[in-house]
Amino acid sequence: MKALSTFPRVSLGIFPTPVQHLDNLSRLLGINLYIKRDDLTGLGLGGNKLRKLEFLLADAQNKGAQVVFTTGGAQSNHAMLTAAAARKLGMTPILLLKKRGVTARRGNLLLEHLMNTDVRFIDTDDYADIYAEMDSVGRSLGAVYYKIPCGGSNALGTLGYVDCVREISEQGVRFDHIVCAEGSGGTMAGLALGAKLFLPGTRVHGMMVDTDPFDVITLRLMREAAAMLETEIRITGDDFSLRDMCGPGYAKPSEEGNAAIRLMAENEGIFLDPVYTGKAFAGLIALARERAFAASENVLFVHTGGAGGLFAAYD
Ligand SMILES: Cc1ncc(COP(=O)(O)O)c(C=O)c1O
Numbered sequence: 012m013k014a015l016s017t018f019p020r021v022s023l024g025i026f027p028t029p030v031q032h033l034d035n036l037s038r039l040l041g042i043n044l045y046i047k048r049d050d051l052t053g054l055g056l057g058g059n060k061l062r063k064l065e066f067l068l069a070d071a072q073n074k075g076a077q078v079v080f081t082t083g084g085a086q087s088n089h090a091m092l093t094a095a096a097a098r099k100l101g102m103t104p105i106l107l108l109k110k111r112g113v114t115a116r117r118g119n120l121l122l123e124h125l126m127n128t129d130v131r132f133i134d135t136d137d138y139a140d141i142y143a144e145m146d147s148v149g150r151s152l153g154a155v156y157y158k159i160p161c162g163g164s165n166a167l168g169t170l171g172y173v174d175c176v177r178e179i180s181e182q183g184v185r186f187d188h189i190v191c192a193e194g195s196g197g198t199m200a201g202l203a204l205g206a207k208l209f210l211p212g213t214r215v216h217g218m219m220v221d222t223d224p225f226d227v228i229t230l231r232l233m234r235e236a237a238a239m240l241e242t243e244i245r246i247t248g249d250d251f252s253l254r255d256m257c258g259p260g261y262a263k264p265s266e267e268g269n270a271a272i273r274l275m276a277e278n279e280g281i282f283l284d285p286v287y288t289g290k291a292f293a294g295l296i297a298l299a300r301e302r303a304f305a306a307s308e309n310v311l312f313v314h315t316g317g318a319g320g321l322f323a324a325y326d
Contacts, residue, residue: 012208012242015174018167019069023096024061025053027178030311035278040299043309045184046281049175050288050316055095055122058088058316059198062171063163064096070167071102076157078103080145082138084262085112086286086324088317089162089195091119094128102157105129105148107141112262118323162195164228166235172201173208173236179311180209187308190298192291192315193217193225193253194261200232202313203251207244216252218294220287221261225253254297256290264324267293284317285324291315 029048037044052061071079079097081104083090090106097104106123110132116124123130131148133141138161149156159168179186189206193199199217206213219225226248233246258265268289275283275292283289295312304310 013240015170015177015240018066018170019073020065021069021072021100023054023065023068023099025051027182028052030179030182030184033279036275039274039278040296041306042299042304043306045186045309045311047175047179047311047313050314050318052316054099055092056316056318058092059172059313060089060092060163061096062175063168063197064093064171066167066170067159067163068096068100068102071157072100074157075155076102077154078105078149078152078156079159080105080107080149080156081159081163082107082109082141082145082161084109085114085132086119086262086320088119088287088319091122091319093159093163094123094126098126103129105131107131107133107144107148109136109141110134111136113323115323118321119319120323122319162197164195164197164200164232166232166239169197169201169204169232169236170239172198173205173240175313176202176205176209184309186210186213186311188214188216188304188310189313190216190218190291190295190310191313192287193219193229194221194287196223196225196228196232198313198315199225199251200229200236203229204233204236204246207246207250208242214252215250216254216294216298218254218256218291220257220290222257229253254294256294258290262286262324265290265293267297271296281314282318282321283314284320286320287317288315
């Protein structure tokens with residue numbers, strides 16, 4: 012297998028992020044619960060996207076990009092962090108966001124404003140239209156530009172979460188279960204592939220917060236990332252579990268998600284978000300209630316960030 016360290020990478024975050032035992036919630040839920048603090052990755056408001064962006068923006072730099080495009084919903088955490096990372100590296104971010112969700116200057120849109128980011132809303136539900144618009148804007152600028160897909164979820168971005176499992180495997184606790192939010196797929200695919208490579212036997216549970224076909228998406232990203240790593244490892248749908256936690260819809264808060272946010276805040280002083288991590292943690296609570304975790308097992312919740320969304324989700 013090709014070592015992850017052989018892929019070009021820029022330094023954006025502070026790694027390793029801490030793994031902490033959640034004493035109060037462990038007692039309350041009757042499980043042995045830990046949290047991986049990827050909300051503390053160290054740039055912007057932190058969050059999962061920095062791990063992907065370290066690989067993606069190294070590729071952009073190597074291709075001589077002056078302008079970086081990306082996309083997502085109006086309150087995309089990924090878009091906000093891409094803007095922060097591009098600014099840090101001296102590239103110009105341009106965000107073409109779907110007119111979907113809260114478009115007022117709140118939450119991540121406020122942070123983008125503070126970074127003097129060029130934000131354009133596109134009234135479409137089809138990302139193909141948006142990628143075509145990126146080409147059209149990029150050509151009109153006459154600059155070398157680089158397109159990062161929604162969520163940074165391509166094979167190269169996925170390597171960021173393969174590397175996260177390598178990091179976890181060196182942090183001293185053997186985890187039986189890893190739980191994360193799944194929005195565009197790269198985080199989950201990286202964790203599931205990483206578990207196969209660095210923590211065999213660990214079960215990875217993806218909590219779906221949108222309605223895309225994540226079984227297909229996760230498999231595809233795992234296989235493409237495995238091909239980049241030149242590993243022959245056999246990947247099937249049995250390598251991960253998925254659960255629908257979308258509730259009323261993408262970026263629409265759910266009752267279970269809101270209750271999970273309060274539970275985490277009240278008991279541990281840690282803030283989840285209504286779009287991803289609150290719903291994902293609600294999925295973990297549901298698994299605990301269904302006794303999916305044995306008393307002897309260690310469970311790791313990956314806090315993928317998103318706090319910016321807390322300030323925009325409630326109209
Ligand atoms: C805070 C947060 N958590 C989780 C996710 C999901 O990660 P992925 O897009 O890699 O599935 C995202 C982005 O979509 C996010 O912003």
